[in-house]
Amino acid sequence: MAGDYYQTLGVSRTADAAEIKKAYRKLARKFHPDVNPGNESAEQKFKEIQEAYAVLSDADRRTQYDTFGTVEGDPTAGFDPFRRARGRAGGGAGAGGFTVDFDGVGGFQDLGDIFGQFFGGARPGRARRAPRRGEDHELAVEVSFEDAVRGTTVSLPVQRQMQCAACGGAGQQSRSSCASCHGAGVVISTERMRVKIPEGVTDGTRVRVGGKGAEGVLGGSPGDLFVRVKVRPHPFFEREGDDIRTTVPVTFPEAYLGGEIEVGTVHGPVRAKVPAGTSSGRTFRLRGKGVRNTRTRAYGDHLYTVEIVVPRVVSPVGEESARRVADLYQGNPRDGLPRSL
Ligand SMILES: [Zn+2]
Incomplete structure (x- = not known):
């Protein structure tokens, strides 16, 4: 049994349907098993989010939960966040009971939107076939006061969205969903990157690393990486x-x-x-x-x-x-x- 559903979604008890949906989408993007392969705590969190949303997005169930603090039976019974699902694909094996499929044209609206946002709109089936610039990414790094004054170089694990090599970004291979990217056309790769922090940065400065954001779509230019610098205070200076x-x-x-x-x-x-x-x-x-x-x-x-x-x-x-x-x-x-x- 998950904790408080409102807490799970990080919304207030008076949140309206739009707020709940927005909070759910944001969290689902973050904790989706395909984004966190092998991460069991993320998977658990994803299930809790699903359960909370299943109840709070349904007016009757929400009223029941608000009144009694619980919902009769399986709170997720009959709930399908990815409406009109057409079948089961390997991609969602980790989602625990929820069919997750990316090749369903017209189906899976919520998940399609989720990944549409996460992958910069590279959604198969309804993608516009025009080059698009990759999204900008942002990372945070904390440096000492001395390093901020003198400048330094930091080594950061940077997650980048890259075009899927297996399907060339199409999301499909011989008419079925690509097994490598589950139809998204893109994959997330992690590489360590050395980023130069210039002499004199102030707390909150965003250092731009050109072209190190998400890869462009269909030949579009890549986005930029922004490194937000947090400077630790000094006891004397x-x-x-x-x-x-x-x-x-x-x-x-x-x-x-x-x-x-x-x-x-x-x-x-x-x-x-x-x-x-x-x-x-x-x-x-x-x-x-x-x-x-x-x-x-x-x-x-x-x-x-x-x-x-x-x-x-x-x-x-x-x-x-x-x-x-x-x-x-x-x-x-x-x-x-x-x-x-
Ligand atoms: Zn692929």
Whole structure:
């Protein structure tokens, strides 16, 4: 018995028929056994999706389920998501009781649509015989902060839709459905691909790899592969566009008397000045010490904010010095601040 049918389809209890159908199609595309050969958990998931859809797509059964939390008898009895099925083909053996066939012209509307979308419309029987560009694919990759700043090369398993070699994309062999692609005309192949992540990418950047999406149909050009880059944050360096921000602790004498301190940047340590009389929270800029822009190739800046650190140990000498320092302030630093809302 599957769990909650609404949860299985990822829809709310108030979802209408169109929403339920849309959610079902999306999930069926993802978990269909032909797309996940040998993957038992996907197969199980596919069955659960089928069962949930069988109940929720039927008004009477849905009402029964909503009222009693269960459906009498086999919830999938009499349910055929692929209407007017003409027979059984090998392709659906993994679907557990559902006949899945791809060569049924006019039949299998839902599955045809499912694979039509998945395979970029390369549906046998009603395919338009004109060259079409392959679909774009998108993949996600996570890189470290350092790799994003410096650029890197990642190796990714890329799934590509390729024309079926056995039938040449026709989906049929000697008038019957092609056994290799089950009539879809295309197969999914996985290859490892090295993708260059340019220096300076920001979180969310999509890197385009031309021509590495789905293969074109009937001689059409291939789609592109887009690699969406997620950048892990850094505990110390904070990125703001092409600029880098850090906070730099300084001692009271350094802030009061001024001096030279070392500031860590993504390009390595840099000697930087702290002018005499610097207060906590002041920010200084090191030009060109930030991240390189992927387009303009110009470097951003490094911005460091000074934070005065107060010594922890209190000694009589320290107390005496602090009292003398108090005399240096001209007036109350909080003068001029609003005292309430
Ligand atoms: Zn084929």
